[in-house]
Amino acid sequence: MDFKTVIRTIPDYPKPGILFRDITTLLGNPDAFRAAVDAMVQLYRGQKIDAVAGLEARGFILGGAVAHQLGVGFIPVRKKGKLPFTTIGEDYALEYGTDRVEIHTDAITPGDNVLLVDDLIATGGTAMAGINLLERAGANVIGCSFVIDLPDLGGADKLRARGMAVSSLVAFEGH
Amino acid sequence: MDFKTVIRTIPDYPKPGILFRDITTLLGNPDAFRAAVDAMVQLYRGQKIDAVAGLEARGFILGGAVAHQLGVGFIPVRKKGKLPFTTIGEDYALEYGTDRVEIHTDAITPGDNVLLVDDLIATGGTAMAGINLLERAGANVIGCSFVIDLPDLGGADKLRARGMAVSSLVAFEGH
Numbered sequence: 001m002d003f004k005t006v007i008r009t010i011p012d013y014p015k016p017g018i019l020f021r022d023i024t025t026l027l028g029n030p031d032a033f034r035a036a037v038d039a040m041v042q043l044y045r046g047q048k049i050d051a052v053a054g055l056e057a058r059g060f061i062l063g064g065a066v067a068h069q070l071g072v073g074f075i076p077v078r079k080k081g082k083l084p085f086t087t088i089g090e091d092y093a094l095e096y097g098t099d100r101v102e103i104h105t106d107a108i109t110p111g112d113n114v115l116l117v118d119d120l121i122a123t124g125g126t127a128m129a130g131i132n133l134l135e136r137a138g139a140n141v142i143g144c145s146f147v148i149d150l151p152d153l154g155g156a157d158k159l160r161a162r163g164m165a166v167s168s169l170v171a172f173e174g175h
Numbered sequence: 176m177d178f179k180t181v182i183r184t185i186p187d188y189p190k191p192g193i194l195f196r197d198i199t200t201l202l203g204n205p206d207a208f209r210a211a212v213d214a215m216v217q218l219y220r221g222q223k224i225d226a227v228a229g230l231e232a233r234g235f236i237l238g239g240a241v242a243h244q245l246g247v248g249f250i251p252v253r254k255k256g257k258l259p260f261t262t263i264g265e266d267y268a269l270e271y272g273t274d275r276v277e278i279h280t281d282a283i284t285p286g287d288n289v290l291l292v293d294d295l296i297a298t299g300g301t302a303m304a305g306i307n308l309l310e311r312a313g314a315n316v317i318g319c320s321f322v323i324d325l326p327d328l329g330g331a332d333k334l335r336a337r338g339m340a341v342s343s344l345v346a347f348e349g350h
Contacts, residue, residue, distance in 0.1 A: 033242065034246055056232055057253075061238070063236070064240040068243065069243065071205055074203065075202070076199060082232070083199070
């Protein structure tokens with residue numbers, strides 16, 4: 001499937017000059033949603049995966065389906081202050097200020113092979129924070145799987161330079 | 176599976192006197208996560224379902240997996256200001272103040288049978304707002320599926336009084 005045809009582009013969102021790639025049109029299309037999840041799973045067939053971690057919030061939709069399809073557990077990597085039990089967190093830089101992702105202190109069984117899932121990789125700040133956090137908790141992050149890559153923003157290259165396997169289903173040039 | 180054994184209870188969260196039911200322990204358990212998703216799907220086998228809607232954010236994890244398993248599309252019902260395209264929204268009352276859920280104006284094909292999924296039903300405020308919103312967009316909401324019901328808080332009864340089919344995998348008395 002050509003996933004580009006089912007991803008909507010919204011100009012000037014969230015601010016002028018940005019082309020926002022909207023995957024709700026992909027998610028709402030039964031064939032495209034199934035094909036995207038199945039393609040994400042297929043890329044990691046034959047590798048031992050113990051858990052899927054998803055980045056809040058769109059990574060939950062895809063990551064939940066991927067985890068279920070792989071028959072493994074799901075670990076939510078949440079924004080600051082959303083988890084009820086004791087947490088560890090990792091700060092990361094935004095254009096202005098910082099943000100933070102968190103997991104429960106017992107979310108990871110040390111040594112587990114974890115696949116990180118999100119809808120899109122742009123500059124890679126959130127994904128990098130998620131990887132650092134999962135590794136600090138003892139995970140072996142075996143790869144990062146995205147639907148969309150915006151290669152001109154350099155996030156995927158940054159993750160690869162850190163030794164991470166990165167896959168995406170579609171790439172949009174520009175940003 | 177006895178889902179109660181894989182749901183963690185956190186006392187005094189988010190405030191004194193509340194027993195918070197934490198499903199991250201269920202999600203992280205491969206057998207329990209698979210069994211929960213499969214049980215949610217099984218309850219609606221034989222009914223025509225065109226799409227699954229999930230309430231942000233935990234409803235995305237379960238709803239994404241249920242939609243994929245059913246082979247239908249997924250509709251994110253998001254908190255205020257999160258969706259990039261034009262939206263319709265529905266306000267609902269909180270203990271103090273109000274909140275709002277939103278969907279894209281083109282999220283629903285009018286007449287589609289939609290199953291609403293979330294992790295937990297308590298007072299039912301968010302679920303009711305989600306149902307109202309989906310119906311205003313033309314959906315035929317054929318049921319609401321939760322992992323956890325807190326029956327003493329009356330949400331499931333409120334939805335049933337509105338004619339809605341409500342299912343849950345486990346109930347905790349008290350709140």
